[in-house]
Amino acid sequence: MKINTLILGAGAAGMMAAAHAGPGVLIIDHAKAAGEKIRISGGGRCNFTNTGTTPAHFLSENPHFAKSALSQYSQWDFINLVTDYGIAWHEKTLGQLFCDDTAKDIIAMLQTEMNKAGTQLWLKTDVGAIRHDGTHFQVTLIRDGQRHEVTAENLVVATGGKSIPKMGATGLAYQIAAQFGLKIIAPRPGLVPLTFSDDKFKPLAGVSTPTRVTADNTSFDEALLFTHRGLSGPAVLQISSYWQEGETITVNLIPASDLLDKLKEARSGVGRKALTNILSMHLPGRLIEFLKDDLSLQGNIGDQSDAKLQAICDALSAWPLLPAGSEGYRTAEVTLGGIDTDELSSKTMEAKSVPGLYFTGEAVDVTGWLGGYNFQWAWSSGWAVGTAIAAKAD
Numbered sequence: 001m002k003i004n005t006l007i008l009g010a011g012a013a014g015m016m017a018a019a020h021a022g023p024g025v026l027i028i029d030h031a032k033a034a035g036e037k038i039r040i041s042g043g044g045r046c047n048f049t050n051t052g053t054t055p056a057h058f059l060s061e062n063p064h065f066a067k068s069a070l071s072q073y074s075q076w077d078f079i080n081l082v083t084d085y086g087i088a089w090h091e092k093t094l095g096q097l098f099c100d101d102t103a104k105d106i107i108a109m110l111q112t113e114m115n116k117a118g119t120q121l122w123l124k125t126d127v128g129a130i131r132h133d134g135t136h137f138q139v140t141l142i143r144d145g146q147r148h149e150v151t152a153e154n155l156v157v158a159t160g161g162k163s164i165p166k167m168g169a170t171g172l173a174y175q176i177a178a179q180f181g182l183k184i185i186a187p188r189p190g191l192v193p194l195t196f197s198d199d200k201f202k203p204l205a206g207v208s209t210p211t212r213v214t215a216d217n218t219s220f221d222e223a224l225l226f227t228h229r230g231l232s233g234p235a236v237l238q239i240s241s242y243w244q245e246g247e248t249i250t251v252n253l254i255p256a257s258d259l260l261d262k263l264k265e266a267r268s269g270v271g272r273k274a275l276t277n278i279l280s281m282h283l284p285g286r287l288i289e290f291l292k293d294d295l296s297l298q299g300n301i302g303d304q305s306d307a308k309l310q311a312i313c314d315a316l317s318a319w320p321l322l323p324a325g326s327e328g329y330r331t332a333e334v335t336l337g338g339i340d341t342d343e344l345s346s347k348t349m350e351a352k353s354v355p356g357l358y359f360t361g362e363a364v365d366v367t368g369w370l371g372g373y374n375f376q377w378a379w380s381s382g383w384a385v386g387t388a389i390a391a392k393a394d
Ligand SMILES: Cc1cc2nc3c(=O)[nH]c(=O)nc-3n(C[C@H](O)[C@H](O)[C@H](O)COP(=O)(O)OP(=O)(O)OC[C@H]3O[C@@H](n4cnc5c(N)ncnc54)[C@H](O)[C@@H]3O)c2cc1C
Pocket: 008, 009, 010, 011, 012, 013, 014, 028, 029, 030, 031, 034, 035, 036, 037, 038, 040, 041, 042, 043, 046, 047, 048, 049, 125, 126, 127, 158, 159, 160, 161, 163, 164, 167, 168, 169, 170, 171, 172, 332, 333, 334, 360, 361, 362, 363, 371, 372, 373, 374, 375, 376, 378
């Protein structure tokens, strides 16, 4: 079978590329449905972009690489597409846009776009050997137990990262990169809960509180959630992408509060109340109970010196914690690292040393923050690939 373009992976980036790559496109996936991660994303409502998307919201060895694709196809382009399809959406917080109804609307929209372009979609299809004769790619595909030899001018690798193997994630993109001699930035789990060697946070499981969490000179002001295994919540997921094993993170439990003034006020007003009771008016009671011994939170508020109140506030604003690890790819929302961007054109995502070979989406060493940025990268980088292929045919 001879085609123009074979796309491996019918996820967010692959479907976007397929819809724009012109005629003669076959897109395959080993899953039984296209866009499975879209379906479960954002609690089933898909946080499909962020109105505030800029290149600064992405991690990469080359922070400039994402600029070209993000400017060719921006969050506003995707918002227009969603709006044209009559999909109702709302902003939840911090520029994060979600479907009002269901993430399936986004998948249906992309499938319609692919149908309009005449794309063929093969599901439950495995990838066998890949060969390259200098001008064409010969790929063995296995579908319903049958082998198909496909010859394509362009091969697009859109198989994502390693996150959530249960949902079909594999390291295929890295294997293909290695086969063609392309460098890879070591993949690791990102946007992932952090774990601790003892079960020390177990008594706090379920407690959520606003924080500023800092690691590697980067801070996020969002909620932190204590879990049976350790720490989660948006602030921790965000910082996990910056945290390196063996390093501490610093948690500020009173990020926006003038707690010292409030404690001093309480001391002169309700001096006979227990210090822990006063603190529990500003922080979760279970957290204060948990910290009571470590911070010597004894006595009434009226008995506390200025120095003691200051020391309490200092401790609450810089709580150093040493994670043992993370929950790993089992629960990570994304995979950091991937195909080294030095190997790719930032405009077209084509491998510089292998004409016709493209990488897009999460497989590439560009990883977004939590909040719709990762899908925006998939749309932008997928669009860059698709339009570059279509332009070649012209
Ligand atoms: C639980 C969860 C929630 C998320 N929520 C959000 C969110 O709300 N907003 C946001 O911006 N990001 C979110 N993300 C991240 C986002 O889903 C990814 O960044 C995005 O899907 C990456 O797109 P992609 O097309 O590169 O890869 P994917 O969407 O992962 O698609 C890759 C495709 O390749 C297929 N594939 C893999 N290996 C093979 C193989 N060997 N053979 C054949 N096919 C293969 C897979 O089945 C899959 O369909 C979430 C991630 C998770 C895990």
